[in-house]
Amino acid sequence: MTASDSALVTHGEDAVTTGHGMSHADRGIDTALLGMMLFIGSEVMFFGGLFAAYFNIRATAPIWPPEGIDFIQFFPVPIIATAILLSSSVSMQWALSRIAAGDRTGLIRGLAVTLVLGLTFLGLQAFDYYGLLTDHHFGIDSAIYGTLFYTMTGFHGAHVFGGVVGISVILLRAKQGQFSAKHHVAVEAVSAYWHFVDVVWIALFTTIYLLK
Amino acid sequence: MATTAIPQARPYASRRSWVLEWLTTTDHKKIGALYITTAFGMFLVGGIMALAMRTELAQPGLQFLTPDLYDQLFSMHAVTMIFLFVMPMMTGVGNFIVPLQIGAADMAFPRINALGFWLVPAGAVLILGAFAFGGAPVGWTMYAPLTETTPAHGIDLLLMGLVLLGSSSILGAINFLATIFKLRAPGMTLMRMPMLVWTTLVTSVLLLFAMPVLTSGLVMLFIDRNYGGGFFDPSLGGNPILWQHVFWFFGHPEVYVLILPAFGIVSEIVPVFSRKPLFGYKAFVLATASIGALGFTVWAHHMFTTGAVYLPFFSFFTFLIAVPTGVKFFNWLATMWGGQLKFDTPLLYAVGFIALFLIGGLDGAFLAVVPFDFMVQDTYFVVSHIHYVLVAGSVFAIFAGLFYWFPKMTGAKLNERLGKIQFWLLFIGTNVAFFPMHLLGLDGMVRRVVDYAPNNGWADLNLLSTIGAFLIAASVLPFIWNVFTTLRGPRDAGDDPWDANTLEWATTSPPPVFNFDELPAIRSERPVFDLKHPGASVAHAAAGAGAAGKDTH
Ligand code: HEM
Ligand SMILES: [Cu+2]
Numbered sequence: 001m002t003a004s005d006s007a008l009v010t011h012g013e014d015a016v017t018t019g020h021g022m023s024h025a026d027r028g029i030d031t032a033l034l035g036m037m038l039f040i041g042s043e044v045m046f047f048g049g050l051f052a053a054y055f056n057i058r059a060t061a062p063i064w065p066p067e068g069i070d071f072i073q074f075f076p077v078p079i080i081a082t083a084i085l086l087s088s089s090v091s092m093q094w095a096l097s098r099i100a101a102g103d104r105t106g107l108i109r110g111l112a113v114t115l116v117l118g119l120t121f122l123g124l125q126a127f128d129y130y131g132l133l134t135d136h137h138f139g140i141d142s143a144i145y146g147t148l149f150y151t152m153t154g155f156h157g158a159h160v161f162g163g164v165v166g167i168s169v170i171l172l173r174a175k176q177g178q179f180s181a182k183h184h185v186a187v188e189a190v191s192a193y194w195h196f197v198d199v200v201w202i203a204l205f206t207t208i209y210l211l212k
Numbered sequence: 213m214a215t216t217a218i219p220q221a222r223p224y225a226s227r228r229s230w231v232l233e234w235l236t237t238t239d240h241k242k243i244g245a246l247y248i249t250t251a252f253g254m255f256l257v258g259g260i261m262a263l264a265m266r267t268e269l270a271q272p273g274l275q276f277l278t279p280d281l282y283d284q285l286f287s288m289h290a291v292t293m294i295f296l297f298v299m300p301m302m303t304g305v306g307n308f309i310v311p312l313q314i315g316a317a318d319m320a321f322p323r324i325n326a327l328g329f330w331l332v333p334a335g336a337v338l339i340l341g342a343f344a345f346g347g348a349p350v351g352w353t354m355y356a357p358l359t360e361t362t363p364a365h366g367i368d369l370l371l372m373g374l375v376l377l378g379s380s381s382i383l384g385a386i387n388f389l390a391t392i393f394k395l396r397a398p399g400m401t402l403m404r405m406p407m408l409v410w411t412t413l414v415t416s417v418l419l420l421f422a423m424p425v426l427t428s429g430l431v432m433l434f435i436d437r438n439y440g441g442g443f444f445d446p447s448l449g450g451n452p453i454l455w456q457h458v459f460w461f462f463g464h465p466e467v468y469v470l471i472l473p474a475f476g477i478v479s480e481i482v483p484v485f486s487r488k489p490l491f492g493y494k495a496f497v498l499a500t501a502s503i504g505a506l507g508f509t510v511w512a513h514h515m516f517t518t519g520a521v522y523l524p525f526f527s528f529f530t531f532l533i534a535v536p537t538g539v540k541f542f543n544w545l546a547t548m549w550g551g552q553l554k555f556d557t558p559l560l561y562a563v564g565f566i567a568l569f570l571i572g573g574l575d576g577a578f579l580a581v582v583p584f585d586f587m588v589q590d591t592y593f594v595v596s597h598i599h600y601v602l603v604a605g606s607v608f609a610i611f612a613g614l615f616y617w618f619p620k621m622t623g624a625k626l627n628e629r630l631g632k633i634q635f636w637l638l639f640i641g642t643n644v645a646f647f648p649m650h651l652l653g654l655d656g657m658v659r660r661v662v663d664y665a666p667n668n669g670w671a672d673l674n675l676l677s678t679i680g681a682f683l684i685a686a687s688v689l690p691f692i693w694n695v696f697t698t699l700r701g702p703r704d705a706g707d708d709p710w711d712a713n714t715l716e717w718a719t720t721s722p723p724p725v726f727n728f729d730e731l732p733a734i735r736s737e738r739p740v741f742d743l744k745h746p747g748a749s750v751a752h753a754a755a756g757a758g759a760a761g762k763d764t765h
Contacts, residue, residue, distance in 0.1 A: 031320050032393045038386040042424045049428025049458055056454050141440025144449030151435055
């Protein structure tokens with residue numbers, strides 16, 4: 001865009017888009033990326049609400065964790081799922097660095113790997129849920145611990161799913177060659193979101209499996 | 213820069229029908245107009261509920277409503293007024309005005325803007341639809357365990373509707389912030405932004421961080437109600453007080469969401485109609501920001517009587533908030549002091565706001581006194597406080613803003629005489645309706661109850677309050693008539709009918725699509741004033757020359 005530093009700025013209609021940011025000047029963070037960062041900020045508060053509920057209830061409970069839930073163990077499925085999600089952040093970052101270097105094939109490969117890892121995480125979560133539900137009859141209505149466990153991990157899983165959708169979309173766009181070394185803000189935005197989802201998982205894993 | 217090809221700008225008057233045009237528009241002005249009209253409709257809906265309640269309360273005894281219907285009405289009245297009227301109204305005014313005031317062509321994300329609007333009618337359908345499913349007779353605060361043990365499915369609709377409205381607010385907040393941070397015209401530095409832009413900025417930050425917490429709480433309630441969850445159910449190990457914490461962590465910032473844009477509107481109007489710049493611009497910005505920050509520290513002043521919160525902390529910070537609020541009062545008064553006041557309807561409403569909001573604010577300071585709050589919690593005193601801040605506050609400011617910007621939005625000025633009739637009806641009605649509630653509350657009349665004992669001597673004050681409510685209702689009629697006749701008349705207000713200061717008055721009324729053909733130089737927070745009075749703000753020009761660059765006039 002031709003934002004001049006003249007005091008009298010004219011706006012031709014061609015200077016404006018209807019779907020994307022319309023900066024007067026190309027400075028600082030890209031508008032779309034800023035939007036994603038703000039969105040992530042609101043998501044932090046959403047999970048903050050859930051974590052606050054967890055710690056409030058934990059602080060007021062007579063014993064914690066409640067008796068009879070020793071089957072909630074980080075080994076084997078959760079720790080494997082954690083490793084997978086963490087590596088998916090690495091592959092995502094790698095994909096981003098590839099496109100920043102102008103390597104479109106690298107971007108596609110990186111995104112594809114990330115997508116597979118994300119789907120695997122969801123599969124493992126479903127597997128874990130299935131075991132808990134059938135072997136231990138542990139559901140969302142199994143008193144407060146079940147409610148907290150499924151709500152927190154469930155909403156995290158939903159966010160992973162959202163990320164998987166986002167990655168699929170940019171993967172398709174990458175295949176059409178829509179990204180270049182200079183223009184790949186959508187990749188940056190999805191990657192920021194993906195790292196955020198990963199960080200939430202680390203907090204969840206620590207809270208549920210390590211702190212107990 | 214955008215990553216995809218730039219779409220062709222659509223011609224304004226396309227051949228599609230105007231219905232489709234409005235349904236699919238991404239123009240911030242049209243979306244603003246959609247927000248404003250929807251919100252006004254909801255104001256009428258919420259108002260009819262209020263009239264029904266006040267009619268029942270005019271005399272002791274049950275005449276007109278059943279207790280259950282009354283419970284549904286007071287709950288839905290509050291939800292409608294807060295989430296479907298004031299919030300969308302403020303978003304609508306901001307949508308229309310903020311991009312203009314910073315010299316932008318549109319909001320940063322026009323399609324998300326449209327989505328944000330359309331979530332509002334969707335939420336409204338769910339929420340008002342609750343009436344068909346037993347209503348949601350649990351108050352707008354939806355306290356556990358009541359909300360968990362009341363079977364009516366209307367409550368589930370309410371929860372879902374609020375999640376949609378919350379998402380709308382979050383999207384709106386992101387859009388406003390991105391617009392304000394990225395789309396300001398050259399020369400429009402942060403410290404030259406009009407006050408409405410500043411208050412919109414802080415409001416958006418509050419929404420961005422408070423709204424998701426409500427969403428998480430609503431989700432928890434929904435899980436408890438429908439999937440056997442135990443968040444707020446002590447028999448399952450949960451904690452009902454937790455709901456209050458979650459709700460008020462959102463709820464107190466929310467009250468600033470409802471009032472900060474009103475502060476912004478009043479701060480736009482007072483300088484224009486006093487023919488003076490806003491007194492203490494920097495103090496005003498600082499006060500707005502600190503109200504925003506402190507707003508997150510005081511939620512538990514709604515929970516004093518639970519015995520579960522640390523009283524001195526929350527009481528202290530609640531008092532502290534009164535300080536920046538007081539700063540604003542002094543700024544408005546000092547702006548008017550010695551000015552050439554021009555009492556057109558916008559200023560009338562702004563002054564009415566300043567006078568009556570003071571009462572509401574003082575009530576708030578009373579309520580921050582813990583022993584006093586123990587006395588009057590859940591009485592009509594709190595109802596009085598709420599309405600002095602929300603009706604005399606937000607609603608007065610909304611009408612001030614609508615009268616002020618109507619010419620910009622439509623090209624025609626509203627009738628002043630009808631405006632003044634409306635103002636005095638509303639001013640008198642507000643005081644007659646809500647002042648007696650102070651006395652009733654101090655005397656011990658509890659809120660949220662369909663009836664009261666006949667032998668307490670409360671009948672007269674209640675009747676008075678009901679009369680006030682009908683005066684308020686009557687005040688809406690001249691407004692509707694005014695809008696109706698004005699829109700049928702000539703659109704000859706001109707670009708700058710109030711001789712105003714800020715950028716929205718530098719373009720045509722209504723502005724063209726993408727707003728400006730050219731922008732004046734921006735060297736102060738009053739670029740349009742500078743344009744009309746070259747040389748009047750030499751000091752400003754010198755200070756701003758570096759940023760604004762060469763003058764082309
Ligand atoms: C000087 C500033 C203010 C102070 C110190 C203050 C203080 C308080 C306190 C302590 C309460 C709790 C009363 C109780 O339930 O016992 C309260 C209630 C309330 N305030 Fe304020 N307030 C202030 C401004 C506002 C503003 C600006 C608004 C909205 C525009 C507002 C809206 C409300 C509402 C809606 C409630 C009632 C909530 C409910 O229980 O339904 N207040 N205020
Ligand atoms: Cu409060």
